[in-house]
Structure formats: C-alpha cells, structure tokens
Amino acid sequence: MDKYDQIKLENQICFPLYALSREIIKLYKPILDKYNLTYTQYITMLVIWEKEKIGFKDLGRLLHLDSGTLTPVLKKLEAMELIHKYRSKEDDRIVIVEVTEKGNSLKEDILHVPEEIYCKLNIETEKLFTLKKQLDEILTQISE
Amino acid sequence: MDKYDQIKLENQICFPLYALSREIIKLYKPILDKYNLTYTQYITMLVIWEKEKIGFKDLGRLLHLDSGTLTPVLKKLEAMELIHKYRSKEDDRIVIVEVTEKGNSLKEDILHVPEEIYCKLNIETEKLFTLKKQLDEILTQISE
DNA sequence: TTATAATCAATTGAATAAAATTAAATTTTA
DNA sequence: TAAAATTTAATTTTATTCAATTGATTATAA
Numbered sequence: 001m002d003k004y005d006q007i008k009l010e011n012q013i014c015f016p017l018y019a020l021s022r023e024i025i026k027l028y029k030p031i032l033d034k035y036n037l038t039y040t041q042y043i044t045m046l047v048i049w050e051k052e053k054i055g056f057k058d059l060g061r062l063l064h065l066d067s068g069t070l071t072p073v074l075k076k077l078e079a080m081e082l083i084h085k086y087r088s089k090e091d092d093r094i095v096i097v098e099v100t101e102k103g104n105s106l107k108e109d110i111l112h113v114p115e116e117i118y119c120k121l122n123i124e125t126e127k128l129f130t131l132k133k134q135l136d137e138i139l140t141q142i143s144e
Numbered sequence: 145m146d147k148y149d150q151i152k153l154e155n156q157i158c159f160p161l162y163a164l165s166r167e168i169i170k171l172y173k174p175i176l177d178k179y180n181l182t183y184t185q186y187i188t189m190l191v192i193w194e195k196e197k198i199g200f201k202d203l204g205r206l207l208h209l210d211s212g213t214l215t216p217v218l219k220k221l222e223a224m225e226l227i228h229k230y231r232s233k234e235d236d237r238i239v240i241v242e243v244t245e246k247g248n249s250l251k252e253d254i255l256h257v258p259e260e261i262y263c264k265l266n267i268e269t270e271k272l273f274t275l276k277k278q279l280d281e282i283l284t285q286i287s288e
Numbered sequence: 289t290t291a292t293a294a295t296c297a298a299t300t301g302a303a304t305a306a307a308a309t310t311a312a313a314t315t316t317t318a
Numbered sequence: 319t320a321a322a323a324t325t326t327a328a329t330t331t332t333a334t335t336c337a338a339t340t341g342a343t344t345a346t347a348a
Contacts, residue, residue, distance in 0.1 A: 016279035135160035
C-alpha cells in the first residue's frame with residue numbers, strides 16, 4: 001500500500017464518469033450531425049419538446065445548465081427556427097421558450113435517435129437501467 | 145405508453161452521466177482552485193505524477209483526450225513549471241512529458257484531495273466502488 | 289531511391305462553461 | 319408608501335473543450 005495510490009487515475013471515481021460521458025457524446029455526434037444539433041442542443045430540445053412551453057429558469061434547472069451556457073444554446077436554436085422566446089406578460093424578467101412548428105416537425109425525425117444510441121452502446125438494457133438509477137440517485141443528492 | 149416517451153429527458157441514459165460528471169467537477173473546483181488547477185489539468189497531473197515520464201500520445205489515450213485538448217493543457221502546466229516537454233531524439237514527431245521538481249512538490253500537497261471529494265460526495269464506499277466498476281467496464285468496451 | 293502513406297502534435301474555429309456584471313422587475317420591510 | 323433587498327435573465331469576459339485540418343516527420347512500398 002503506497003501513499004500515492006489514492007491519487008492514481010485508476011482510483012478516481014469521477015474520472016470514468018467524465019471520460020464515459022464524453023465518449024457517449026461522441027457516439028451521438030454522427031447521428032445528431034444530420035440534424036445540425038450538438039448534444040447540448042439536443043437535450044435542450046428534448047425538454048422543450050416534452051414541455052412544449054417552459055421558462056428559461058426551469059429549463060436550466062432541469063438540464064443543470066446555467067444561463068451563461070443556456071443563453072447561447074437558445075440563441076442558436078432560435079436562429080434555426082426550432083424555438084421562439086418571449087418575455088412573460090405578468091413578469092417581464094421571465095423568458096419563456098416555446099417550440100415552433102418547425103421544431104415540432106423535427107421531433108418526429110428525432111424519434112429514432114435513442115434506439116440508434118442503444119444499438120451503438122450494445123449493453124444489456126438491465127445493466128443500463130440499474131446504472132441510470134444509481135446515477136440519478138447521486139445526482140439528486142448532490143443537487144440539493 | 146406514448147411514442148414520445150423514448151425522447152423524454154428522464155429516459156436518457158447518457159444525461160445523468162453528463163450532468164453528474166459536471167456536478168462533480170463543480171465539487172472539485174473550490175478545492176483545486178487553491179492550486180490553480182482545473183479538473184482536466186488535475187487528472188493530467190495525476191497521470192504524469194504516476195508515470196513520471198510519458199509520451200504525449202499515451203497520455204492522451206489514458207485520459208481520453210485528443211491533441212486539441214491536451215496541447216493547451218500541457219502548455220499551461222509547463223508555464224506553471226509543473227512539467228516540461230521535449231521531443232524524442234529518435235523520432236522528432238514524438239513529444240515526451242516529464243514532471244519537474246516543482247511538480248513533484250505539488251504532488252505532496254495534492255494527496256488529501258481525493259479524501260476531501262469523498263467527504264463532499266458523502267456516499268457509501270461500497271456504492272461508489274460498484275458504480276466505478278460498471279463505468280470502467282462500459283468505458284473499456286466503448287473505447288475499443 | 290523516390291513516391292506514397294501513416295503518424296504525430298499543433299493549430300483553428302465553433303461550442304461549451306463559469307464568473308462577474310448589468311439591467312429590469314418584483315417582493316419585502318421599514 | 320418608499321427604500322432596500324431579492325429575483326431573474328442577459329451579457330460580457332475568460333477559459334476550456336472538441337472536431338477537423340495542417341504541417342512536419344517517419345515509415346513503407348514501388
């Protein structure tokens with residue numbers, strides 16, 4: 001037992017999380033390229049598709065992204081005419097994001113993406129499910 | 145069962161990986177700030193400390209980082225005098241990285257960092273261990 | 289030997305990220 | 319009610335990260 005063991009890369013818990021996250025995003029790349037979406041833009045659209053209309057703040061909270069990241073992402077999605085933004089009538093500070101018709105049309109094309117990723121991952125559904133459960137649990141705990 | 149269920153954020157396996165990875169890096173931030181290291185610089189130093197001397201290519205492979213990321217990281221670490229780089233005598237294409245005396249001195253101060261992170265995470269060691277095992281397994285499979 | 293291919297690191301441009309600041313509006317409190 | 323504090327989102331700045339390309343070097347094949 002070496003006192004330096006604890007700072008070996010192989011003994012870091014966060015590292016495989018960091019590395020795997022980036023590796024999987026790389027798997028998404030060729031698929032999302034067809035729709036001119038980055039991974040961040042893609043997950044942002046997932047939430048907007050599901051909610052149809054959502055406040056900027058709530059969107060950031062769900063995605064764990066702060067305004068400095070989210071603002072340019074939404075600007076890009078708006079330029080692509082997938083969403084539009086407007087300020088709340090009741091409270092002018094609040095920005096609301098809504099999916100456009102063009103955005104909803106893209107939703108139909110995107111439907112097959114998760115399936116393609118699962119094929120590329122090639123891991124038992126059961127394994128993925130238990131892994132996701134563990135990650136969600138830790139994520140909830142940390143985000144408090 | 146809605147056909148749109150599969151593109152809900154909550155059903156994406158990669159998302160908690162991506163979000164948790166960034167959340168944990170945020171936990172590192174205040175700790176690593178004291179040493180003027182980013183998370184990427186930190187894990188890069190972990191490998192260099194362990195190997196003492198390593199080729200650029202091997203370093204990138206271990207960290208899952210390509211030259212576009214690693215080049216500026218090493219440039220910064222060299223400016224901080226923690227490492228030095230030189231090209232191989234045998235093959236001028238190959239860059240070799242070595243830890244400096246100052247770099248090795250920092251190693252001693254860094255020893256407590258993993259402990260601090262475990263405290264912040266506040267998760268059973270057993271849970272973390274099994275999680276890491278699963279992640280490592282998938283990472284190995286994907287990186288083939 | 290010469291031409292071609294492969295390898296390697298650096299560079300470039302776009303996207304992502306965090307921190308600090310600004311600006312506007314609302315809520316609280318004195 | 320008026321002032322102060324808080325909330326909210328955008329902007330700005332600085333830094334990081336990634337994919338694609340470039341340029342240099344070495345290895346291989348004709």
